[in-house]
Amino acid sequence: MKDTATIGFGTKVRKFIYNDNTVGHVFAAPFIFGFICFSLIPILTSFYYAFTDFSMGSKEVTPVGLKNFAALLTDETFMKSLGVTLKYVFISVPMKLAFALFVAFLLTRKSKLVTLYRSLYYVPSLVGGSVAVALVWKQLFARRGLFNMVMKDMGLDTINWFGDQGLALFPLILMSVWQFGSSMIIFAAGLKEIPTTYYEAAEIDGANGFQKFIKITLPCLSPIILYNLVMQTISAFMAFTQAFIITKGGPNNATMMYALYVYKQAFDYNNMGYACAMSWFMLMVMSIITLVIFKSSKMWVFSEAGD
């Protein structure tokens, strides 16, 4: 207020700074920068490369039209990896969500230790995608690993987890289910939001625990289930670390996850263009599945505001 000449300018600047749009953009700037440089530009270039024979080793890029996509149709490993990934998603996601919901449900009790337990159960998700956990898993299920030692001590036959095509995928699925923490936290928050009056009313009407769960908890939680389902499905499609570290895709490609095969084509076999085409194909598959989930959600997601 000392200098009258700068008041006009000062207020303008202040107005500009206080403007919600400015504030928003300033705070979003680091993200926008990161998104453009590390997501948008690579995404667009990969779209271009999908129609070329680009490889990491060479400088020349020749457009080849739809050849990469046509080649997908005759690639046996591609078909197999698609099947393996779908199997992985359809088994691991429901199991993970069910387990997360179960643990979250157990931890809604009023006890001082609940917070501690919740943090403990969250730990596996913190170390989640790390290589170290995958290596531990590899040791646990190895021919002479902990699981087989225990089996042997109990007088049972040992199981050749990673040598058997039919079994190899299950340790990987189990590892993903074990990392249920983030879904659990979201479920726990959702459970707290359900008004206790509903349960009281049901109790007065004589409903048992199971009926309360089916008729009250599940419908009230359905928007959160939808959210978790979509997020977990997408991340399950991108599973890479476990397969890369533990099995390298074997035996007989029984654990050849889609993302792992993309990596192999891009970096081991020097077919970056083909790998890009594969990635775009995966994007389409994931979009379709997500779309199906959203469309079907009208039938099973219960929204209090709507009714």
Place this chain on the structure above:
Amino acid sequence: MKKKLLAAFLAATMVMGMTACGGDTTAQGDAGTADGSSQVENSVAGDEEQEQIKLRMAWWGSQTRHDRTVQVIEMYEKENPHVDIEYEFFSFDDYFTKLKTLVSSDQVWDIFQLGGNFPQYVDKIYFLNDYIDSGVIDTTNISDAYLKITQDTAGNQMGLSNGLNTYGIAYDVDMFKEAGVPLPTDNWTWDDYADACRKISKHTGEFGTSGFTSSEFIAGCSTYIGQQGKVGEYGFFNLDLTGMGFDDYKMLTPYIQMRADLIKEGASPDAGAEMEITNIENDFLVTGEAAMTWVAVNQFPTIYDVCAAEGRTLALASLPRVTENGPAGSVIQSSQMLCVSQDSQYKEEAAKFISWFQNSEECNNVLQGERGIPINDKVREALKASATAGQQEMYDYVDLVGTFETPEKINVLSPDGQDQVVDQYRNLIQQVVAGEITADEAAKKTYEAAEAIFK
């Protein structure tokens, strides 16, 4: 109130940003003076004024190699204070993943290691012919024959070979004796080999042979083709790497059948067990769970020492043959070489380092032929004189392979795309084991996959 807080916060961040910038400039100034002073120190230390240079170098290999190479790099830096070598080391697969990214960004290390797969990277290799002619690289004690093993067909010198190498089968002598299996002879056959695997596995409950797969394709599958017909009649790929070196896929069938049978019977590890082998140091032969494994012989002294410490004796046997008196199929080749990169700013300095690396007895005394048997005659004699038991076995074995009849022209190089063929080949064997396809179909598909890389 909230708005004021926000304004204060924004102002604070701006101020902090500004001071941070200020901090940066002073830091840069400091760095500048630090650089300057270090240059002054150097010109005092060295007699002549020399520009400080930084060379980047990378290699792949085992822990032993990493330790020894780092040690010689430090020796070189001491002798040449103006050179600072920044090194990176990797496992084999990671090395090539990294190399590919550097190739596409034109930033390949000044000095880098390549093996028989160099044709893929030939655009990035600076040929050493000029440096050899001008004497920057000293080749007085290296015979022309040894220079030739790292030249292309046009005579361009890709690099200098770090060592001579050949494939063989390392085996545990006591396990053979315990199972009552005769020790391998110089011309044993694949039937003898499979027999030994089965007997040992039945008798000891361990694997007859391990599955060190990165060597198996070349030492087994590819050699098997070269062993058929007359000496030099067939090869897996043809001599100039433009197509296949044999016409009938059925030539592969018996070998694939044998591999699949051994796995099925538990005499050789299945895919799950193979996954537990990450490098030669934890191969099943070394851990005592197998009686044989495939080796490139430069790996032998290391595993020999490890086993000797546990009271076990390893020995080297030649690769089995198709028929007793047929071609051996083994060839002596370059294990790997150091190359100068096209992207290098200091090609001559890089070449000087390579010359020292090859010729200095002091340097090779530390390296101990871990990359293969040195090509410099003097260095080799010096090392042989002080060889350990494991190294002696390796030298004797290479001498033995040298006496085998070899074709005039051989091809030990791998074409671009071989990795994919090898992966498919292994996968097909697993399908045979699972009973999904027959060995004949697997052979046909392997052949087609290999043929496809030339189209």
